[in-house]
Amino acid sequence: MTEPLYLTPEEVSERFRGAISAGTLANWRAMRVGPAFVKIGKSIVYPVADLNQWANQQTVRCHATNRLNGKEHEQS
Template identity: 55%
Template sequence: MSTPVYLTLEEVVRRYRNQVSEGTLRNWRSHRIGPSFIKIGKAVLYPLEEGAD
């Protein structure tokens, strides 16, 4: 079983080639839509497997 890989907020924005802004991702999180994420302290991380689509 492999260790899951997570992306930071900035990495997700780059992965989507700036088509989705940090603000949009924050808004989606508050409305519980968009890519899944986890919070560890203040850090928000997105699983790579789901963020790749």
């Protein structure tokens, strides 16, 4: 089975395991923030390619701390 090209707000919520509700998506659309969407008449859909790009932009990069590097007691 191939991945769909577009997802409904409810499907987007499922994709992100409920962390983003359909209501939150509606609020974001009104404020023009969040992932890109397409409006066709009254229907709202989210292009999967744009969702992937938006999700990648939300990635938080963490730096290793000295404790994790085994340098807990080293002084500079």
